[in-house]
Amino acid sequence: QVHLRESGGGLVQVGGSLKLSCTASGGTFSTSGLAWFREAPGKMREFVAAIKRSETATYYADSVTGRFTISRDNAKKTVYLQMNSLKPEDTGVYLCALLMSDTYSYTPNEYHYWGQGTQVTVSS
Secondary structure, eight states: EEOOOOOOEEEEEEEEOOOEEEEEESSSSGGGEEEEEEEESSSSOEEEEEEEESSSOOEEOTTTTTTTTEEEEEETTEEEEOSSSOOOOGEEEEEEEEESOOOOOOOGOSSSSEEEEEEEEEOO
């Protein structure tokens, strides 16, 4: 069993930055794929970024490429999402997800464990 807990969300102005963290307990974190998704009111859960076991294997949605950076610290069992140049359309609940193999997916149903989410609000 794996438990994921996100932190770092908040209210920020357009153009600002936030860094989200997601810490895991239990399970085999270092060999798992990790991802961030987000949910906006009235919209489906949307893929944001993913990272495989190798920290150089990262993947991003087109909407965040060049602005967001995903990273991981296996010793701390933590995955991060650095978000820069934030826009109002980045507003939503950000959730981290864990896939129990060294891969990734754009599809939420492929992931085995989820955190509760952290709210990010970008004001204009």
